[in-house]
Amino acid sequence: MSLFWRIFLLNAAVLLVAMLLLLLGPVTVSTPVLFTEAMIMIGGLAAMLVANAVLLRVGLAPLKRLTRAMTTTDLLRPGPRPAVTGHGGIADLIETFNSMLDRLEAERGDSAARALTAQEDERRRVAQELHDEVGQTLTAVLLELKRVADHAPAPVRDELRQVQETTRGSLDEIRRIARRLRPGDLEQLGLISALKALTTEISGHSDLTVRRRFDPDLPELGEEAELVVYRVAQEAITNTARHAGARNLELALTRTDDGVRLRIRDDGRGLGAATEGAGIRGMRERALLVGAELVVGPGPEGGTEVRLHVPTGSR
Structure with missing residues (x-):
């Protein structure tokens, strides 16, 4: 039953009960109104308001969750969908919203x-x-x-x-x-050699001191996934060299239980309250292409940290 009919029938039931009490019961309304009559009328009104408030609170709760999801949804940061709860039109509305998000993310x-x-x-x-x-x-x-x-x-x-x-x-x-x-090194020599060449080049053209760490048993990644890892590292390192005012930079490529994690950390001024620019948005778009998860935020000791987790089996 839709929310409209539930509210309408509840109000009708309360008014019907009030009318029957007036017509068939011993209760009458005098002129002037007696105290007992006023208490009965006030009690009926309070009961109707409480019943309406409870129904609206329960019935509109899924709409509040849907509104919150609408205001916080970011196609570059996919999150869990709102739960399809509620009755009648509310559940249909949430399901339609989730379908729209799926379509928008795919497009x-x-x-x-x-x-x-x-x-x-x-x-x-x-x-x-x-x-x-x-x-x-x-x-x-x-x-x-x-x-x-x-x-x-x-x-x-x-x-x-x-x-x-x-x-x-x-x-x-x-x-x-x-x-x-x-990146010819990426095509000819592989991801680790390309990242080494990238960090060597950036340290030779800037004041950055670069430390690198690569696990020896990294799993195989697809060509597109390797390109995503390289481009994210390239953008993060370039941003550090140009804007962070950092002196040290650490790049690590490590194995995880279900894939590979790239971590780039610097000791610069950090992101602060600055909004994400085109570079970070481009990194997020690249990560989404291969089902990877990108996190950009402050490092544990200040500066900026970029983490990219690429699951095994990415293209």
Whole structure:
């Protein structure tokens, strides 16, 4: 029975009882009203209000839980669904809401997968062009500068040597950007080698002191799951180097009972009251693609800690 009919029938029953008492019982209403008559009327009104309050409290409790779920639901942080309780239309409403969440999460997952796949393809294309086009052009410029410098007068030769060093530095930077766009170490040498190269590169270009720990018996992860672990580590380390003001960073890749856990911890200023930016949201979207769980928060001794748990069997 729907909530409307239950409230309506309860009110009708109370009013019917009151009418029968007035019609068939010894109770009458005098003018002016006697004390006993007033007490009976007040008692009937109180009984009706209490009955309505109890029914509404019990009947609308599932709606309060549904309202709380509506205000706290985040598609990037899937949580338990509201329990399908209540009667009539309330249970149908909660079930419809849960079905809508399932559909929205599935659609968001599909769209995020397509967007991230397109992003990886674009990164691969840009990295290839940087390596093949810009890299080869700068290499040719370096060779030409060397040839000219070998035949140039001494004052000009020194200036050409400086131009060579600048060009060589630009070539190294382009190669570094290309490696970040397309992690060749991940494809050729595996996840651990790619993470070692990533931390070595970041420590060489910043003041961070990096400590690494890798369990020796890590389970096999799928290609997509390894890419997710690498990209999450890359984003977390980049955020630490750029924004955290940290001096030390720890990266650990360990085995769990049902998968692999990546943990990145720094001693920087922490997140504070700042809202999550596009980088962290991107990490959450990547984690959802492989059924992983991502937690970003303060570390046990300050700073920021990023934990990614990837279950075994991820793609």
